[in-house]
Amino acid sequence: MAKKEVLIINSDTAASSAFEAAKFGYAKDGATFSAALTSGDDNVSLFYGSKNVGPISEGNIKKVTSIAYSAGTAQSSTATVALESGSAYVKVINTTKGTMNLPIKTFEGASAAIIEALMDVEFAKSSSEFYGFGASISGAVITITAPIDSHFRLAGNDASSFAYGTAAVPSVGTEAKVAQAELGGFIDGGVFGLGGTNIKKPASVVSGNYDLVLIEAEKVTPSKAVGNAKNYDTFIIEVYVKDGNSTVTPAAIVTEVEKLK
Numbered sequence: 001m002a003k004k005e006v007l008i009i010n011s012d013t014a015a016s017s018a019f020e021a022a023k024f025g026y027a028k029d030g031a032t033f034s035a036a037l038t039s040g041d042d043n044v045s046l047f048y049g050s051k052n053v054g055p056i057s058e059g060n061i062k063k064v065t066s067i068a069y070s071a072g073t074a075q076s077s078t079a080t081v082a083l084e085s086g087s088a089y090v091k092v093i094n095t096t097k098g099t100m101n102l103p104i105k106t107f108e109g110a111s112a113a114i115i116e117a118l119m120d121v122e123f124a125k126s127s128s129e130f131y132g133f134g135a136s137i138s139g140a141v142i143t144i145t146a147p148i149d150s151h152f153r154l155a156g157n158d159a160s161s162f163a164y165g166t167a168a169v170p171s172v173g174t175e176a177k178v179a180q181a182e183l184g185g186f187i188d189g190g191v192f193g194l195g196g197t198n199i200k201k202p203a204s205v206v207s208g209n210y211d212l213v214l215i216e217a218e219k220v221t222p223s224k225a226v227g228n229a230k231n232y233d234t235f236i237i238e239v240y241v242k243d244g245n246s247t248v249t250p251a252a253i254v255t256e257v258e259k260l261k
Helices: 112-123 175-188 250-260
Strands: 003-009 024-028 032-034 044-048 051-056 061-067 076-080 088-094 104-109 134-138 141-145 152-156 161-166 210-222 230-242
Touching (some): 076 152, 112 134, 152 161, 175 230
Parallel strands (some): 003 230
Antiparallel strands (some): 024 032
């Protein structure tokens, strides 16, 4: 499993030749600080504030991807209810987790209005696997909407019909997701979570929305095994850049880091 490091950049100011804690830049060989890199640089760390991630050298970088902030799109689909022998039912299947045992809830009644009312009750329960879903009705048509970053499928009695309208699009760089990534970085770095109750979780620096620069890299080192065996250590650096920056932007970071390919 690849090691992961997380760097969260809240500044829009690039560093000069000296280390400046409130600015973003690069440290070369642990000593020279710069706003730009040169092909062939070795032992480069990305720095911001008191945090440094790396080091990486030319040849380590395999792929650099920039992903813009997105609030995401909520899935919306419809069930057109038709009765059979005086009743109908609609099954909502929460496919978000993608596990073998998907949460399924069946809503049954003698009219679309009754079924939609049952959905309203279930979707409002904080203990429900469908908490945060929404339903509305127009005639025999029930529109079901999932929260952003969730998705679902529909089924029901044969006479009813189902249509998938707006497709779900996941969010990227929201405050909640970046805070979760930050926590994962603390744990992966051994700073928090692996040392028991004696280690206090560091304070979060996440605020607002971010774009993401995903750096995928691999270091090859000689192995102690016989012959020409080598160790291949893969790692990922997630750089979250404040959305809306005009100087320290994902494009500017990609341009520099790609010099280390």
